[in-house]
Amino acid sequence: MLKERNLPLNIITKSSERNQRLKLFALYLLLFVGLVLLLLLFVNYSFPTLQNIYGLNNDFEVGAPLKTEGFVTPTSSLPPTTNASKQIWLDFCNLTDLDPWDSSIIKYIKPQKDHLLNCTRKVFEHSKLINGQLFIYSNESMNCQMRCLFSNGDRQIIYGIVNNVINGTKPECDVIEVECRLDGDNNEKEYPHYKYLHAQIYRNVSKLPPSSFPKPPEKYDVHIMILDSVSQTQFIRSLPKTIYMLRERYEAIPFEHLNKVGINSYPNGFAFLMGKMIKDIPVSPFSKGYFGDYKSKHEICKIPLDNEQFIGFRFKDDGYVTMMSEDWKNGVFMWPNCIGFKETPMDHYMKFV
Incomplete structure (x- = not known):
């Protein structure tokens, strides 16, 4: 009579664990391959579908001239980029409202202290333009002059006549340059003790149309303020x-x-x-x-x-x-x-x- 042969328990346990790991690895591999295939299908079919919905799909042939309906008359054909696909995937914009405090960027936001807090002024404004009138405010004994600056295109400035500043003077221009020297300083080659530019919107009342003219239709004032390089x-x-x-x-x-x-x-x-x-x-x-x-x-x-x-x-x-x-x-x-x-x-x- 043959006796039943029993394998050691530890050998059976190790073999079972190895089989389970192989099964898990195969399962993860299948999931990974499936995700890659789904991603490829999404790229190939979803983007063109969205573009068709919004009327933004544009197939093109590599090397073919670019269609220019709705554009200016081209001077040359745009060359396709290297290894360009025959189908455009992303020529549309998904405009979303961005959260300035989104959790994904909060770690990059590092507010700094106010550098002007407890700041002590060392340069003072000795001249002021108030309601179109120029005044000098200073405890120092200075001789001040002014002149108007007029723009002539983007590259030239026309300098007005230099006049001594008398408190209450009404400059007839938009931009006024004020320059002051301490009494006894007659060296014009040296930089002045004080120099400043004032700006206003000057209106020549004498050139305004008479009130008997028909009143123009009311229009909205339009102000466009641009902060460059700031999102x-x-x-x-x-x-x-x-x-x-x-x-x-x-x-x-x-x-x-x-x-x-x-x-x-x-x-x-x-x-x-x-x-x-x-x-x-x-x-x-x-x-x-x-x-x-x-x-x-x-x-x-x-x-x-x-x-x-x-x-x-x-x-x-x-x-x-x-x-x-x-x-x-x-x-x-x-x-x-x-x-x-x-x-x-x-x-x-x-x-x-």
């Missing part, structure tokens, strides 16, 4: 009081989803204020391609902008009094070495303030 979410986080005042007191409307079309302010200023692009956007799986309005940035840099479709011109044509004030002399349409406007484009043009 809307960063604006909400950094300047909450400012955005509250603009929205609640002035009923300001933010330009949501305004995005850039190029690097730096120059191409984006053209798109926003001229309605034109200075460079092509090439064909790729993420764009059907768009033609720029110029051959290159160098071409538009050499052309004066006085005959362009600048938004300020449209408001002037509609009877508005216009103003443009930038925070530095090299403005959006002339940086770094562009011609810009040959003639002053606005009624009040304060670039050098």
Whole structure:
């Protein structure tokens, strides 16, 4: 009679555990392969389906000329990018409302202290422009002079006549330069003791139309405020009081989803204020391609902008009094070495303030 042979318990246990691990590995592998296949199916079918829904699907052949219906007349064909697909996947925008305090970015938000808190002023403003009148406020004995500055296009300044400052003087210009020297300082080559620029919106009353003229129809005042290089979410986080005042007191409307079309302010200023692009956007799986309005940035840099479709011109044509004030002399349409406007484009043009 044969006796039943019993295997050691530890051998049976190890074999069972090994089989379970192999089964789990095979299951995970099948799940991974399945997810990859689903992702490929989603990319191949879902994006074109969404594009068809929104009328944004555009099939193109590699090397074929770009369709230009609705665009400016092209000067050349846009070459497709390397290894371009025959179908465009992402030539549409999913515009969502972004949360400025989203949990995914909260760790990157590091508010800094107010650097102006407990700041001691060392430079004082000795001159003030109050309701169109210029005054000198100083305990020092100084001799002060003033002159008007007038813009002549983007590249030139016309300097007015130099006059001594008498308290209550009414400068007849937008920008006034004040320069003061201590009594006894007659060396004009040395930098003055005090120098300041004041700005106002000067209206020549003598040139205003008589009241007997028919009253023009009422129009809304339009103010466009641009904070360069600041996203809307960063604006909400950094300047909450400012955005509250603009929205609640002035009923300001933010330009949501305004995005850039190029690097730096120059191409984006053209798109926003001229309605034109200075460079092509090439064909790729993420764009059907768009033609720029110029051959290159160098071409538009050499052309004066006085005959362009600048938004300020449209408001002037509609009877508005216009103003443009930038925070530095090299403005959006002339940086770094562009011609810009040959003639002053606005009624009040304060670039050098």
